[in-house]
Amino acid sequence: MELLTAAEMRAIERAAIESGVATGRELMERAGRGVVAAILDWRPALARAPGRAAVLCGPGNNGGDGFVIARHLKMRGWAVDVFLLGAPANLPPDAAENCSLWREMGAIRPLTEAADGRRSVHDLVIDALFGTGLTRPLEGAARVCAARSWRRFGGAGAVVAVDVPSGMCADSGRALQAEPSDEAAATKCDLTVTFHHERLGHRLAQGPSQLCGDVRVVDIGLAGVPAAAARLGAPNRPGLSKTIGHKYSHGHALILSGGVGRGGAARLAARGALRVGAGLVTLAAPPAAIIENASRLDAIMLRSVKGIEGISELLVDRRINVVALGPGLGVGENTCAKVGAALANEERGAVLDADALSSYQDEPETLFRLTRGRSVVLTPHMGEFGRLFPAVAEKLVAPAARGPAFSKLDAARAAAALAGCIILLKGPDTVVAAPDGEAVVVSAHYERACPWLATAGAGDVLAGMIAGLIARGFHPFRAAESAAWLHQEAARGFGPGLIAEDIPERLPAVFRDLGL
Numbered sequence: 001m002e003l004l005t006a007a008e009m010r011a012i013e014r015a016a017i018e019s020g021v022a023t024g025r026e027l028m029e030r031a032g033r034g035v036v037a038a039i040l041d042w043r044p045a046l047a048r049a050p051g052r053a054a055v056l057c058g059p060g061n062n063g064g065d066g067f068v069i070a071r072h073l074k075m076r077g078w079a080v081d082v083f084l085l086g087a088p089a090n091l092p093p094d095a096a097e098n099c100s101l102w103r104e105m106g107a108i109r110p111l112t113e114a115a116d117g118r119r120s121v122h123d124l125v126i127d128a129l130f131g132t133g134l135t136r137p138l139e140g141a142a143r144v145c146a147a148r149s150w151r152r153f154g155g156a157g158a159v160v161a162v163d164v165p166s167g168m169c170a171d172s173g174r175a176l177q178a179e180p181s182d183e184a185a186a187t188k189c190d191l192t193v194t195f196h197h198e199r200l201g202h203r204l205a206q207g208p209s210q211l212c213g214d215v216r217v218v219d220i221g222l223a224g225v226p227a228a229a230a231r232l233g234a235p236n237r238p239g240l241s242k243t244i245g246h247k248y249s250h251g252h253a254l255i256l257s258g259g260v261g262r263g264g265a266a267r268l269a270a271r272g273a274l275r276v277g278a279g280l281v282t283l284a285a286p287p288a289a290i291i292e293n294a295s296r297l298d299a300i301m302l303r304s305v306k307g308i309e310g311i312s313e314l315l316v317d318r319r320i321n322v323v324a325l326g327p328g329l330g331v332g333e334n335t336c337a338k339v340g341a342a343l344a345n346e347e348r349g350a351v352l353d354a355d356a357l358s359s360y361q362d363e364p365e366t367l368f369r370l371t372r373g374r375s376v377v378l379t380p381h382m383g384e385f386g387r388l389f390p391a392v393a394e395k396l397v398a399p400a401a402r403g404p405a406f407s408k409l410d411a412a413r414a415a416a417a418l419a420g421c422i423i424l425l426k427g428p429d430t431v432v433a434a435p436d437g438e439a440v441v442v443s444a445h446y447e448r449a450c451p452w453l454a455t456a457g458a459g460d461v462l463a464g465m466i467a468g469l470i471a472r473g474f475h476p477f478r479a480a481e482s483a484a485w486l487h488q489e490a491a492r493g494f495g496p497g498l499i500a501e502d503i504p505e506r507l508p509a510v511f512r513d514l515g516l
C-alpha cells in the first residue's frame with residue numbers, strides 16, 4: 001500500500017478532474033458520504049441511535065467535506081450543529097456550493113461559538129477544519145477547538161478527523177507549532193477517515209501514536225499513485241520461502257562479537273540470523289571470549305579471531321557473504337578498524353549497528369566513503385542517527401513551524417543519499433530508505449502495535465535478521481524491510497513480557513502464519 005504526500009494526493013485529484021473521471025464536486029460528495037459510512041461502520045451503535053453531532057468546518061475543501069458530512073448525518077436523523085471558521089463567501093467553489101446546500105437544511109454558527117462553548121454535549125464531533133492544505137500552525141478558535149479535543153470535547157462522544165487531524169502535517173505526522181516555546185496543537189481523534197490511500201502522516205511521528213486514533217481509507221474513485229510514492233513496508237513472502245538448495249546456497253553470515261562478558265548482543269544477532277534462515281551463521285570472538293561463547297552456542301558456529309588480522313583472515317572465505325557488526329564492540333578506533341576489515345571486499349554485504357555507527361561520530365564522512373555504493377545497511381536508532389547525520393537530525397527535531405514539515409522519511413532519505421547505502425531508522429515508525437529515494441515505513445501501529453519491542457537487545461536481533469536475509473540473497477533494501485516487518489510480527493505474536501531472546505524463537509510461528 002502506498003503512503004501519499006499532500007502534493008501527490010493533489011496531483012492525483014487534479015489528474016482525475018482534468019481527464020474527466022470526476023468533478024471536484026463529485027469527489028467531495030463521495031468523500032463526505034464515505035466519511036459518514038466509515039464512521040457508522042466503525043461504531044455501529046452510532047448507526048442504530050442517531051444523536052447530536054458538531055461539524056467544525058474550515059475555510060477550504062476540508063471544510064467542504066464537512067458540509068457534505070453534515071448533510072448526510074442530518075438525512076440519517078442526526079441533530080447537527082455546524083460551525084465555520086471564516087465567512088461562507090471566502091470558501092473555494094466546491095466547498096461554497098456544499099455550504100449553500102447545507103444552509104437549506106440548517107444554520108451555520110461561527111467557530112468562535114464552538115471554541116467559547118462549555119462542555120460539549122455532542123455524541124460525535126467532526127473535525128473538518130484543515131486537511132492537506134495546512135501550511136501553518138493553528139491559531140485562534142481553531143487552536144482552541146483542537147486543544148479541547150485533548151479532553152475529548154468534554155463528553156463521551158467520538159472525535160473524527162476528515163482526512164487528517166487538524167493541525168497535523170499530512171506529510172510528516174507532526175503537529176505544527178509557531179515557536180519552539182509554543183505547544184504544538186492538533187486535534188486528538190478517535191478515528192481519522194482519509195481518501196484513496198493513507199497519507200504519510202497517518203504512519204509517522206505523532207500521527208499514529210497520538211493524533212489519528214483508528215484510520216479508515218475510503219475509495220472515492222481515484223486511480224493510480226506516483227511511482228516515487230513511499231510504501232507501507234511488507235515482507236517479501238516469496239523470497240522468504242525455502243524450496244531447494246543446501247545450507248551453503250542459503251548463505252553464510254558472520255557476526256562479530258565483543259570481548260569477555262560483552263558477547264550477549266552478538267549472540268542475539270547470530271540467533272536472529274540463523275532463525276531467519278541463513279544457511280550458516282558464525283560468531284567470531286576474541287580468544288579470551290571463546291569459552292564463554294562456546295558454553296552458549298550450538299547451531300551457531302564459533303571462531304576465535306585475534307585482532308583485525310584475524311578478522312581479515314577469516315574473511316578470505318568468500319562463502320561468508322555478509323558480516324554484521326557493532327553490537328557489543330565498544331566505541332572507538334578498534335571498532336572502526338573492524339568496520340574497515342568487514343567492508344574490505346566489495347562483493348560482501350554488511351549490516352552496521354550500534355557501536356559500529358557511534359564510532360564514526362567525529363568523522364562520519366570516513367564511514368560514508370566505505371559504504372557508498374555498497375550492499376550495506378546502517379540501522380541507527382534516533383540517537384545514533386544524530387551522531388552520524390547531525391544536520392539532518394537537527395531538521396527533524398526542530399519545531400515544525402510550517403507545512404509540509406520535514407519528516408522522518410525525509411530524514412532517512414537524506415541520510416541514505418549521504419551514506420550512499422540503505423538506512424533503517426528505527427522506532428515504531430521504522431523507515432527504510434535507499435540512496436535513489438525508494439522508501440518504506442514499516443509501521444508498528446494500529447492493529448500491528450507492539451510496544452513490547454522497546455526492550456534491550458531487540459535492535460541486536462534485528463541487525464542479525466537483516467544480515468541473515470542478505471546472506472540468503474535478499475537485496476539489502478528488501479532484507480531491511482522484510483526483517484523489520486518480521487521483527488515486529490514476532491513481537492506482536494509474543495505479546496506482553498517479550499524480551500529480546502524471545503524474538504528469534506517466535507519466527508517459526510510468524511513463518512507458519514505466512515504460510516511458508
Ligand SMILES: NC(=O)C1=CN([C@@H]2O[C@H](COP(=O)(O)OP(=O)(O)OC[C@H]3O[C@@H](n4cnc5c(N)ncnc54)[C@H](O)[C@@H]3O)[C@@H](O)[C@H]2O)[C@@H](O)CC1
Pocket residue numbers: 009010012013027028031058059060061062063064065092129130131132133134135136137138139162163164195220
Ligand atoms: N485532494 C483530493 O483529492 C480531495 C480533497 N478533498 C479535501 O480537500 C482537502 C484539502 O483542501 P484544501 O486544499 O482546500 O486545504 P484545507 O481545507 O486543508 O485548507 C484550507 C486553506 O487554509 C489555509 N490555511 C492553511 N493553514 C492554515 C492555518 N493554520 N490557519 C488558517 N488558514 C490556514 C490554506 O491557505 C489552505 O488553502 C483535503 O484534506 C480533503 O479533505 C476531498 O474533498 C476529496 C478529494
Ligand SMILES: Nc1ncnc2c1ncn2[C@@H]1O[C@H](COP(=O)(O)OP(=O)(O)O)[C@@H](O)[C@H]1O
Pocket residue numbers: 354381426427428430444449450451452453454455456457458459460461462487
Ligand atoms: N514502541 C515501539 N513499537 C515497536 N517497535 C519499537 C518500539 N520502540 C522501539 N522499537 C523497535 O525496537 C528495536 C530497538 O532497537 P534499539 O533501540 O537498537 O535497542 P537495543 O540497542 O537495545 O537493541 C528497534 O527495532 C525499534 O524499531
Ligand SMILES: [K+]
Pocket residue numbers: 062127128129130131161162163164165166
Ligand atoms: K481535518
